[in-house]
Amino acid sequence: MNDISDFNPARLVLAxxxxGWTKKSLADATMLSSKxxxxxxxxxxxxxxESLACIAQALGFPIPFFSGCYVEAPTEENASFxxxxxxxxxxxxxxxxxxxxAYMLSDWIDSKYHLPVPSIPDCSGMDPEAAADAVRAEWGLGQLPIKNLVHLLELKGVRVFSLAEETNQVNAFSCWRKGTTPFVFLNTQKSAEASRFDAAHELGHLVLHRHGSNKGKAVESEANAFASxxxxxxxxxxxxxxxxxxVKDVVRAKKLWNVxxxxxxxxxxxxxxxxxxxxxxxxxELSTIGARTQEPEPSQxxxxxxxxxxLGLARDAGCSLTGIAKELDVAVDDLIPILFRMAPVAISGDYATSPVSAPKRKPNLRLVKA
Incomplete structure (x- = not known):
């Protein structure tokens, strides 16, 4: 039998x-009532x-997941979609x-490795163009094209994850976790150029709208202007x-800025x-050749x-993605979407395999400046 004395309702809600289920959907799948x-x-x-076992099976989450400590997640109020x-x-x-x-995985990473401390300028109230220049100046970028924006964001302490949702309606979102740690989630099923612009757009929200509203046409326009x-x-x-x-010139020149x-x-x-x-x-002419839906001469x-x-260090220590999932009490299939196209994942071993204990000293991750 399972010990349900420490059952966490918030984890049931998250699962x-x-x-994407309603309470009625879950009730129907488990033969329980919505009430x-x-x-x-x-x-x-x-x-x-018995009820918890039915719920876990229906939702595809391990039973221990529902008995963990408080689980935090971005909220509608602090996430900019x-x-x-x-x-x-x-x-x-x-x-x-x-x-x-992703928060859970991020906490697991932070418990074992030293990541860069967040260094995101606060440009609240600034004109987007001026804010973009200010961020470039503070980060020492000058006017040079940015070779890899994801690497740059990570170097500055932003936690970047994938958002492999099977819909075009969810492009990307960002948020400040507890007001101190910035997160960016990118829909990596979009083109490389579109995902890169999304990353810059979300950086715009992080630097422009940290203390105010991050929703609405006006703030979206500001984030777009910043990204551009x-x-x-x-x-x-x-x-x-x-x-x-x-158009030929545009397709040639876009490679300089990778847009x-x-x-x-x-x-x-x-x-x-x-x-x-x-x-x-x-x-x-770009519309005629389909450039709105398929990027000509796409970037990497x-x-x-x-x-x-x-993931490389974890594998070297004998801990596969399955082992990490075991430590977090989630299914490995729930880690893959937040890593999709962000990092190669090799699934090996059995979920029941005991995870490798954390190293005594946290390795320092050294990021190459973009």
């Missing part, structure tokens, strides 16, 4: 939301051993619950954009390099340096 599920989630009633208005409540809650699992200026600095655009006058053709055309127009007529003509996808190093 249900991660699967009973509500009593469990509100902490007004402990589930029986792109395409927020087009998401359903279920999609939003599933993404936030994925963030909760951060990835394609004004002086750099003026220096290299003068020779861009056609999408559409994003570069827009930036060239906003900075006055392209006239209204030339800009419209380029956009029409950016990956996480931190997650690759951590």
């Amino acid at each position: 249900r939301q991660r699967r 009973t599920i509500s009593l469990y989630e509100n902490g007004d009633q402990l589930p029986t051993d 792109r395409s927020f208005s087009r998401m359903t409540a279920g999609q939003r809650d599933a993404a936030l619950a994925a963030g909760g699992i 200026a951060f990835l394609m600095p004004y002086q750099s655009i003026l220096a290299h954009g003068w020779s861009v006058n056609s 999408s053709a559409m994003a570069l055309a827009y930036r060239l127009h906003k900075t006055g390099v392209l006239s209204e007529w030339v800009y419209r003509s380029i956009c029409i 996808r950016e990956t996480s340096q931190v997650l690759q190093k951590v």
Whole structure:
């Protein structure tokens, strides 16, 4: 029998939301009533051993997961979602619950390895273009193109994870955990260029909207403007954009800044390099060749340096991803989505295999500056 005396209702809520289920959906899958599920989630009633086993099987979470300590997750209030208005409540809650699992993995990493301390400038109230210049100046980037934005964010203490949701309505989101640790979640099923712009967009939220609202058309526009200026600095655009006058030129030039053709055309127009007529003509031709849905001459996808190093060190110590899942009391299939296309994962061993104990001293992860 299972000890349910330390049953944690919050973990049941997170597990249900991660699967995108309503209380009625879970009730139907377990032959329980919606009222009973509500009593469990509100902490007004402990589930029986049999009920908990049915719930765990239906949701695909190990039984010990429901008896762990308090589980934290991003909330609707502190998370900045792109395409927020087009998401359903279920999609939003599933993404936030994925963030909760990422928090658990992040805590596991922090308990074993030393990661860079967050160093994110506070540019609240600043014009987005000025804020982008300020961040570049503080980080010593000058006007140079950023080779790998994910590596740069990790170097500055941002925890970057994947958000492999099977929907285009959830692009990306970011949040400050307890006001001190920044997290960015990227939909890595999008193109490499789009995901990179999403990362810059979410950085915009982190530096511009840390103390205020991070929702609405106005703040989304500010984050977009920041991302455009951060990835394609004004002086750099003026220096290299003068020779861009056609779609062929745009496709060639976009590789310098590692952005999408559409994003570069827009930036060239906003900075006055392209006239209204030339800009419209380029956009029409880009649309004609399908550049809005499939990037011409795509870039290589950016990956996480931190997650690759951590998983590599863990494997060297004999702890596979399955072993990490065991320590966290989650299914390995719930770790894969937050690592998808961010780090290669090799699943080996059995879930029941005992995890390797943590090293006595935390290794320092040295990140290469982007």
